Structure formats: C-alpha cells, structure tokens
Amino acid sequence: MNSPENSSVDRVHAVLRDTFGFASFRPHQQQLVDGILQGKDVFGIMPTGGGKSLCYQLPAVVADGCAIVVSPLIALMKDQVDAALSNGIRAACANSSMSIDERTAAARAYGGGELDLLYVAPERLAADGVLERLRHCPTGAPAFFAIDEAHCLSEWGHDFRPDYLVLGKLRDAFPDVPIAAFTATATQKVASDIATRLQLRDPVRVRASFDRANLFYEVRAKRDWETQIVEFVRSRPGQSGIIYRTTRKSVEATAGLLNANGISARAYHAGLAASERSATQDAFIRDDSSIIVATIAFGMGIDKSDVRFVVHGDIPKNIESYYQETGRAGRDGEPSHCLLLYSPGDAVKIRRFCDDIVDDAERQRTLDLLREMERFASVPACRRKSILHYFEEDYTEENCGGCDYCAGEFAEVDATRDAQIVLSAIARSGERFGAVHICDIVTGAATAKIRQFGHDLLKTYGIGKGQPKAYWRSVLDALIAAGILKVSDDTYGVPKLTEEAWEVMRGQRKFARHEDTRTEREKTSSRRGAAAAVDDIAYHHGLFEHLRTKRKEIADAAGLPPYIVFADKTLRQMAAYMPTDNAQFSQLHGIGTHKLATYSKAFLEAIANYLQQHPEAARDRQRLTAATPPAATIKRPRGETYQITLDMLRQGLSIEAIAKARGVVMSTVEGHVAQLIESGEEINWKSIVPAETASLLRNLFEQHGSGALSPIIAAADGAASYGQARILRAVIAAESADES
Numbered sequence: 235m236n237s238p239e240n241s242s243v244d245r246v247h248a249v250l251r252d253t254f255g256f257a258s259f260r261p262h263q264q265q266l267v268d269g270i271l272q273g274k275d276v277f278g279i280m281p282t283g284g285g286k287s288l289c290y291q292l293p294a295v296v297a298d299g300c301a302i303v304v305s306p307l308i309a310l311m312k313d314q315v316d317a318a319l320s321n322g323i324r325a326a327c328a329n330s331s332m333s334i335d336e337r338t339a340a341a342r343a344y345g346g347g348e349l350d351l352l353y354v355a356p357e358r359l360a361a362d363g364v365l366e367r368l369r370h371c372p373t374g375a376p377a378f379f380a381i382d383e384a385h386c387l388s389e390w391g392h393d394f395r396p397d398y399l400v401l402g403k404l405r406d407a408f409p410d411v412p413i414a415a416f417t418a419t420a421t422q423k424v425a426s427d428i429a430t431r432l433q434l435r436d437p438v439r440v441r442a443s444f445d446r447a448n449l450f451y452e453v454r455a456k457r458d459w460e461t462q463i464v465e466f467v468r469s470r471p472g473q474s475g476i477i478y479r480t481t482r483k484s485v486e487a488t489a490g491l492l493n494a495n496g497i498s499a500r501a502y503h504a505g506l507a508a509s510e511r512s513a514t515q516d517a518f519i520r521d522d523s524s525i526i527v528a529t530i531a532f533g534m535g536i537d538k539s540d541v542r543f544v545v546h547g548d549i550p551k552n553i554e555s556y557y558q559e560t561g562r563a564g565r566d567g568e569p570s571h572c573l574l575l576y577s578p579g580d581a582v583k584i585r586r587f588c589d590d591i592v593d594d595a596e597r598q599r600t601l602d603l604l605r606e607m608e609r610f611a612s613v614p615a616c617r618r619k620s621i622l623h624y625f626e627e628d629y630t631e632e633n634c635g636g637c638d639y640c641a642g643e644f645a646e647v648d649a650t651r652d653a654q655i656v657l658s659a660i661a662r663s664g665e666r667f668g669a670v671h672i673c674d675i676v677t678g679a680a681t682a683k684i685r686q687f688g689h690d691l692l693k694t695y696g697i698g699k700g701q702p703k704a705y706w707r708s709v710l711d712a713l714i715a716a717g718i719l720k721v722s723d724d725t726y727g728v729p730k731l732t733e734e735a736w737e738v739m740r741g742q743r744k745f746a747r748h749e750d751t752r753t754e755r756e757k758t759s760s761r762r763g764a765a766a767a768v769d770d771i772a773y774h775h776g777l778f779e780h781l782r783t784k785r786k787e788i789a790d791a792a793g794l795p796p797y798i799v800f801a802d803k804t805l806r807q808m809a810a811y812m813p814t815d816n817a818q819f820s821q822l823h824g825i826g827t828h829k830l831a832t833y834s835k836a837f838l839e840a841i842a843n844y845l846q847q848h849p850e851a852a853r854d855r856q857r858l859t860a861a862t863p864p865a866a867t868i869k870r871p872r873g874e875t876y877q878i879t880l881d882m883l884r885q886g887l888s889i890e891a892i893a894k895a896r897g898v899v900m901s902t903v904e905g906h907v908a909q910l911i912e913s914g915e916e917i918n919w920k921s922i923v924p925a926e927t928a929s930l931l932r933n934l935f936e937q938h939g940s941g942a943l944s945p946i947i948a949a950a951d952g953a954a955s956y957g958q959a960r961i962l963r964a965v966i967a968a969e970s971a972d973e974s
Contacts, residue, residue: 246271249295253321260285262440266414267292269438270378276414277384277437279425281444282561286416287314290380291351295323299373300349303380304356306395311353313515318351327353331508347372356386360400365407375411379404381432384415385554388427390599405433418561419554422626444557444625448564449572451617451637453610455704456577457754459547463488464495466545466573467525473542474518477527478559480548480580488547489527496817502528530559539566546574549581549611552603553624556610576611578707582670585727598723605721612711614644614748644748650738652698652709653718653745657735659694660719663687665730672729673706712747773809774851777844781805784840788833799833812841812851828916879906880915889922889957904957911964919965923958930954931962 246267250256259267262278263285269276270293280286294301305311311327318325326340326349343349358364368376379401381387386395387402404413413432420428429437454462463477479485482503492499500514500523517523519538530550544563550556556574564570584604591597610620617637619629633640659675660667674681675689678696689695698706710729713719718735722728737743782796782805789796804823813819819834845852882892889907893900904922911917920928931954934946943959950959 245296246292249292253295253323254288254292262442263289265438266440270412270414271296273412275412275434275437277429277434278416278440279420280416280418280440280442281446282418282558282565284442289416290414291318291323294350294377297377299377300344300352300371301378301380302368302376303351303353303382304359304401305353305382306356306386313519314353323351324349325351329355329358345370356397356400360397365403375408378412378414381413381415383417384428385417385420385424387431388424390424390427402431402433419558444622444627445618445629446561446564447636448567448569449560449636450569451572453574453576453617453638454752455750455754456575459575460491462575463545463547464491464497467492467497470543472524474521474524474540475543475545476541476562477525477545477547478530479527480529482529484547485527485529492525492527496821497525498523499525499527502526504529530555541565541570543571543573549574549576550607551584552607553610553621556607557621574611578669581608605727609715612708613715614639614750616640643750643752645751646746647749648744649709649747650745653713653738655694655698656706656710656713657731657739659692660729661731662692662694663689666728668728669707669710672710673703676706677703709747718745773806776848777812777841777851778805778809780844781808781837781840784837788836808837808841812845813838825914876906876909879903880910883917901957904961908960908964911961911968919961923961927954927958928962931959932966935963935966
C-alpha cells in the first residue's frame with residue numbers, strides 16, 4: 235500500500251477531479267480517505283446521500299492492489315460495478331448468482347492485479363478457502379477491506395444478518411490490512427458493537443450529522459390509502475419516487491392501483507424473477523419508470539440522486555429502517571418529501587410476526603424498536619427532532635421548518651375528559667388488555683372478546699361511540715407518550731396505569747394533546763365515491779352537447795339506447811377532463827375495459843376535433859380539471875381473480891360452471907360479479923338473478939335499505955341467495971349513479 239508521502243494530496247485531488255468529476259470533497263470524506271491511505275482503520279457513520287462510496291472507491295484507485303468491498307445485496311452489485319467502470323475504475327464482483335465462468339474471470343483478474351475494486355457478498359467470504367485465496371494476488375493481500383452496510387454486523391441494529399459475522403475473522407486472517415466500516419444508521423450502542431466485532435484498531439471515526447435538511451417529513455392517519463397514495467403521486471407529476479409496502483401482495487395491489495389510475499408504476503419484490511427485478515431497477519435508474527412500488531429491499535445501494543419522494547404505505551419496523559428508506563430521497567440535496575401513512579393496525583400485524591422469533595432477547599429488542607417507531611408515528615412532535623434524538627443527536631431549533639408538525643398542522647386541545655374515558659376503561663377491565671380492545675370497549679364494539687369478558691356491562695362501554703376507534707387510539711398513544719400510561723414489556727404491549735393516570739382520572743391533573751387539523755377522507759366504495767364526486771362537476775357545456783351527439787350517432791348505429799353507451803355523468807366528466815389518450819380516458823366514471831376498448835377511439839377523436847375547432851375550450855381545460863374533486867378519478871383496480879371470472883363470463887359460462895372450473899363456491903363467483911359491476915363492467919346480471927328474484931330484492935332493498943344484507947336475506951326467506959343480493963345491490967347502485 236502506498237505510504238502517505240507517495241499518496242500525495244495532489245494525487246488524491248487529481249483522482250477526485252479526473253475520475254469522479256468533483257472539484258472538492260463533501261464534509262468528512264477527506265478525513266476517511268486520508269485515514270485509509272495512511273493504513274489506518276476507519277469507521278464512517280454517514281447518512282444516505284453523504285457520499286460513503288467515494289470514501290472507499292477513491293483510495294482503491296490511489297492505493298496499490300485491489301480493495302475488497304463487502305456488500306449485502308447481490309442484486310445491486312452489478313450496478314455498483316457498472317457505476318465504477320463508468321468512472322474508469324477497474325471493478326468486478328463475485329457472488330453466487332454468477333456463473334462459474336464469470337466468477338473464474340473475476341478471480342483471474344484479481345490474481346493478475348487487474349482490479350481496483352472487487353465486490354463480494356459476506357456469504358462468499360464465508361465459503362471454504364476464499365479468505366486464503368485473497369492472498370493470491372501481486373501484493374499478497376487486499377489493499378484494504380471496505381464493509382458496506384456495517385450495521386448488519388450488530389445484533390442491536392435493525393438489519394442484523396448472521397452472514398456478516400464471518401467478517402469478524404478478517405482481522406485474524408489479515409492483521410496488517412486496514413478495515414473500513416461504513417453505515418448510514420447506527421446508534422452509539424450499535425456503533426460500539428460493530429467496532430468490537432470487526433476488531434477495529436483505534437479507527438479514524440466520523441459520525442456525521444443525521445439531519446437531512448432537504449427532506450420534509452410528514453405523517454398522516456391512514457384512512458383510504460388508495461386515494462391518499464394516488465392523490466399524493468398525482469400532485470407530483472413527472473417526479474421520481476419510491477413507495478414502500480410491507481408485503482408482496484400489497485406491493486402488487488399498489489402498483490395495480492397506480493396503473494389503473496393512469497400512473498405508470500412498477501412492482502419490485504423478492505417473489506419476482508431476478509431478470510424482472512433487474513429490468514425494473516434499470517428502468518428506474520434510467521428514468522424509464524418514475525415510480526417504483528417495492529418491499530424494503532429496494533433502493534439499498536442505488537445511486538439515483540433525484541428521487542423526489544418516498545412514501546411508506548405501512549409503518550416500518552423501526553426508526554432506523556424508516557430513516558434509511560426515507561434517505562433514498564433527495565440525495566442530490568434538492569427538496570424532497572417523505573410521507574408515512576400510519577394506522578395502529580399495521581403495528582399489530584408486525585407484532586404477530588414477532589411472535590415467531592424464537593430467541594426471547596431478540597424478540598424483545600424487535601418489539602422495543604417497533605414501539606419507538608409507533609411513538610414517532612402516533613405522537614405529534616417535531617419529526618426531525620424525534621429522528622435525531624433516536625440517534626442521540628440534539629436538535630436545538632424550536633421549529634425545523636421541514637415537517638408537518640412544525641408546519642402548523644396540529645393544534646393543542648384539552649383532552650382531559652377523553653383521557654379519563656380511556657383510563658377508566660383500562661382500570662375497569664383490570665389493566666389486562668391491549669390498546670385495540672380498550673378502544674373496542676370505549677366505542678361499544680360488539681366483539682366476541684367483549685362479550686366473553688363481560689365488558690359490554692362496564693360503565694365505560696360505548697361511552698365514546700361518537701368518535702371513531704382511530705381517535706381513541708390517538709388519545710391512548712398520547713397518554714403513553716406523556717408517560718401517563720406505561721406499556722408492559724411483553725409481546726402484547728398492555729397499557730398500565732401510573733400514579734399520574736389516577737390523578738387525571740380523579741380530576742387532579744389536566745391533560746392536553748395535539749390534534750391533527752388535516753382531514754382524511756374515509757374510504758368509500760368506488761361506485762359510491764365516483765357517483766358522489768361527479769354530481770356537481772364543472773364541465774364545458776358546448777363539448778358536452780357535442781359528445782351527446784356523438785353518443786346518439788354510435789347508439790343508433792348499434793341499435794342501443796344512448797344511455798347504454800355512456801351515462802350523461804360520464805359525458806360530463808369527458809367535458810371536464812377532456813382526456814387525450816386511453817390512460818386518461820380509462821379514469822372516467824363508468825369506463826370498464828369493454829367500454830374502453832369499444833368506444834374510446836371514437837370519443838377521443840370527437841374531443842380532439844372539438845378542441846381544434848374551439849380553442850377556448852382547450853384553454854378552459856386546466857381550470858375545469860383543477861376545480862374537480864381529486865377523489866372523482868380514483869379507480870380501485872380489480873385483482874387477477876376478478877379478471878379471470880370476467881373472462882369466463884364473456885365466454886358464456888354460468889356461475890355454477892365458473893365455480894366448478896375454479897374450485898370455489900358459487901358465492902365467491904357471485905361476489906366477483908358484484909365487484910365487476912361496481913367497477914363499471916357490463917355484466918349480463920339478468921342471467922344470474924332471475925326477474926322474479928330481482929323484483930323481490932328491489933322491494934326488500936326499498937324497505938330495509940342497502941347498508942346490510944342480513945335483513946334482506948332473512949326477509950327473502952330462502953327466495954334469494956346472499957350472492958344474488960350482493961349482485962342486485964351493485965346493480966341498483968350502478969343504476970342510481972348512471973341516472974342523468
């Protein structure tokens with residue numbers, strides 16, 4: 235390895251300029267680079283976007299020999315190597331996904347002194363004989379080891395990986411080779427554990443600030459997540475973003491939702507073929523796809539600097555994961571947005587996974603980290619200060635100017651009475667039940683558990699039914715945050731009363747909480763939501779009449795009543811939004827796949843012709859669109875199973891035949907039919923619900939309403955099935971929405 239004298243300052247700055255194209259170092263980089271070139275161990279804790287990769291790539295170019303970079307994600311190694319090669323750095327990788335010939339070529343290049351950087355996975359280093367083979371090179375050993383994502387070494391971290399433990403052998407195998415450790419997230423405890431496991435010797439330490447000043451942090455109550463995500467992305471046209479979900483199923487559902495609403499998005503998760511994941515990643519990096527919906531594995535190591543937003547559709551498992559994932563936004567230093575949709579129910583799901591952790595200590599650590607994350611999401615406070623406090627960094631500003639709390643989205647209100655209601659429910663139920671059950675008691679839920687323990691007889695049962703469960707959960711979370719309630723250390727996190735809690739209940743102490751002033755739209759069915767939204771839509775009347783004429787022309791040619799082609803409400807949306815392509819046309823009320831294929835060309839041409847002849851209408855388009863409620867165009871996509879049923883219906887198969895062919899009960903297929911009708915598909919429902927049954931059901935819906943089906947089925951006295959009732963309810967809703 236070159237001595238400090240030979241690795242002159244001029245040489246380092248020349249490589250920085252000529253190889254990487256930078257005129258100067260970012261903060262802390264030169265300290266770490268110089269440390270490596272002086273043969274010292276280094277430990278860099280730097281936030282995502284802080285330029286960690288340059289800290290080991292630059293010394294690899296300057297130093298004699300080849301540096302070994304240990305990276306945890308095989309799928310991203312090729313991108314890291316490609317990026318290095320594009321800068322003229324001699325780089326290769328060796329991992330289990332490569333062919334024997336490819337690994338042999340990499341080993342030959344390393345042994346011949348033809349590489350500056352060799353990327354390997356930790357499990358590759360653990361293979362028999364690999365550490366010894368690293369001596370087979372002109373210098374007799376690696377120039378240095380760079381351990382990326384070093385937090386994976388620590389059992390106290392958020393992403394512990396047993397494969398990383400092999401790295402503890404590096405110091406014994408190569409006592410004279412420097413070790414450089416890098417991570418974007420590490421508390422003091424985790425950092426100490428990393429240094430011990432790697433046997434770092436008096437390392438050059440850099441702990442940069444975790445403050446990402448260009449990121450705006452926002453947490454919103456998760457209500458109608460489909461509408462919330464679509465509206466958020468729509469408000470940022472052309473911007474690049476990542477949407478994180480916890481499961482493969484939710485990733486697919488969210489990507490489908492966005493595409494159904496005319497927003498091009500791709501899914502990324504471990505269940506996809508490696509070639510598909512690679513293609514998706516490449517498309518994102520090259521701006522061929524601006525939106526990626528992914529599980530948390532996506533984004534680590536991706537050097538895409540212009541990600542303008544990161545959305546978490548579910549709560550992350552811990553603050554370190556949240557920080558790392560949000561850190562993939564705004565790496566170029568430009569303003570970027572981080573949105574978290576929070577529902578207490580999401581954390582409940584994560585706790586169920588925690589039950590599968592065999593080791594008691596590990597399970598408890600995981601639960602403690604989750605509770606920290608819940609506190610961040612549920613308790614209004616400066617988001618930036620909360621994140622930095624977790625990483626043991628003080629933030630002294632009163633207002634960070636970069637989060638929803640500091641932007642004034644919350645107001646302090648007296649909540650003493652509501653706190654007393656929650657505390658009383660906890661006391662009267664014996665401090666034995668979790669937050670969900672306490673909220674069920676307060677809101678008067680009719681659950682089996684409530685009846686089992688006789689909690690429907692408590693004085694507090696149903697006293698808070700005027701507010702939704704989410705409200706009472708926010709009160710309970712605020713009590714925990716204030717220390718008025720403590721949480722048990724077991725898996726269930728049972729709230730326990732403190733002396734302060736009794737003071738509040740006795741009226742000896744006031745309690746105030748910060749209330750979110752933002753209003754979240756509650757979820758409604760796609761048909762009801764669309765119908766309500768288009769009632770008072772602003773539209774161009776001349777274009778509307780032009781489209782009525784086109785509809786009459788098409789209907790007459792097909793021998794159909796005009797309303798069968800499109801309802802007036804659909805034409806009014808056309809006259810408001812003035813779509814220019816199929817993607818926009820498909821967002822309109824009442825447009826299913828059949829009508830899209832059959833009528834879109836004629837109506838798009840009619841709109842284009844009218845706008846060409848009436849330029850004033852084109853000028854109105856932006857004003858009219860802006861005046862339209864965003865929820866009017868949220869379409870909730872059908873899953874693949876619904877599409878299969880639709881295809882089979884179009885083949886002329888009966889409900890019974892479809893159920894038999896698919897191995898499901900008839901009620902399942904009938905449920906599919908109801909959903910298809912609600913989403914705007916033309917279904918010959920009269921072949922499924924006989925006229926006599928339909929007439930009976932219509933009368934019963936008029937008498938009993940359409941809110942619940944149980945009274946309808948009971949009154950029908952065997953003359954109609956549950957599935958038939960669902961279908962006719964969907965038909966009635968569709969007819970109501972289509973009335974002019």
